[in-house]
Amino acid sequence: MRALDTLWLQVAGTICNITCTHCFISCSPKNHSHEMLSLADVEARLAEARALGVRDYYFTGGEPFMNRDMLPILAATLRQGPASVLTNGMLLRKEICAELRRLSDESEYSLDIRVSLDGFHRESHDAIRGAGVWDRVMIGLRNLAEAGINPVITVTEAADGVGTNEGRARFLELIRSFGFDKPRLKVLALFRIGAEETRSGAYESWERLSDGMSEQDADVLQCSSSRMVTSKGVYVCPILIEENAARMGDTIAETLRPFPLAYGACHTCWVSGVSCRT
């Protein structure tokens, strides 16, 4: 552990309004493996984080906007530091977007919204996320644009061609066509765990980082500068919350110690140099 800069909060637990085939923690409407965090839960974690000098806060799930306390939670967070929300974009109603804009304007810190897309088209997106999802995301994006919020669009490398310069350029044009004149794009690696394991196959035994390698060797890894809070406790990173051994403690402070890089996902993290942060 280099330093705790980023605190992740699994604010919607593993509860989601859709069931993506590539989800690394198999979120769904019925997956209560991790429950939602309440405003009181988050406020308690913010107090811990303040004492530890945390730099920024990331909210994910599941779908964060399924949490009815999401706006008060963001208001509380933005009084203390910058916040990012990872969303599928389906619940971004006009009123929500207007409120997000107000919260953003009132804070001295940045509020960032990250919306996930899978591919350039309704067909590729809905094949992974479910029928009708693309159309609802388009409404959400339009509402964001009208509220003057410029989200980061994330796309997994599962999207055809997005890894190439030409593919990126096409994707930036697509984001522009949604009404964002400063298109922001982030390409994410896929983790072959959870639902994605079924889709593309599990990690092979050789896809592990070598014994003796620790996060001190790899301060690019998420676990060197972040921890993840869920309803069940504090985990090493946002990816491994389905691993019991990745639960490092009850309080954030007690988890600020090294963690063995023993999982297949650690291999993806290291080899692809992926950063869950924006």
Next chain:
Amino acid sequence: MPNSDMMRIAFIGGVYSNYHALTATLADISRRGADATFFLGDLGAFGPHPDRVPALLIDRQIAGIQGNYEESLASGATDCNCGYTDPRDNVYAQISYDYTSEHTSDAYKRWMGALPKQLRLDVGGKRVLLSHGSPRKINEFLWRSTSPDPFLARLCDEHEADVIVCTHTGLHWHKALGDGRHVVNAGVIGRPANDGRTNVWYTMLTIRGDEVIAEFIPIEYDQATLAREMREEKLPAEFIETIETGWWTTCLEALPPKERARGRF
């Protein structure tokens, strides 16, 4: 440092080879008067004729620290290690670095390699720490909207500083942490502050007892000549547009949402 009741220290952030702005800044500092002047690294980047900046600093005996540019140039690295993650930023960063590296003499690269990475000053008992990005990382971006007070307080604790002075982001700000400690991003004189104004900014820090005042000073300079020289050197039109309009056109994907929203691009 002289230990007196009051000290005024001028800080010059990233110069980005803008020796016209450096000339104007040094003249302004002379006019106002400062007890000391320091540069904070990133002497080269978007502008032309990179050797002219070290020449001027050495001639005027200005002390300072390495930025990621000096670290990379001195070590023969193939890129600037600016800390960008977006390919669009990195394309322009590479053009800029390749030009700068090619046009920087070996003697100046050696001089850059001998610069300290940090400097510590004791000003009337206040511990002032100069570092390029952040005290812990030469290319860390300390933006105002993503650097909350508890985080800055931690940096001050861990690096035993009462005042941290940095640059690297290109945008100036000052935060008083409420406990007598301060973090100041001195801004840059290499390119405008992405606000549609063509001037650049340096920082005059006044420390008087427990009082720490950061004054951001706008500098007008001969930007027409700079733009002409950039054209002559065939530097990208996007770099020249920034000089002429005051809006960043490249290397801006790293901006957090709040800072990004204020710019045109």
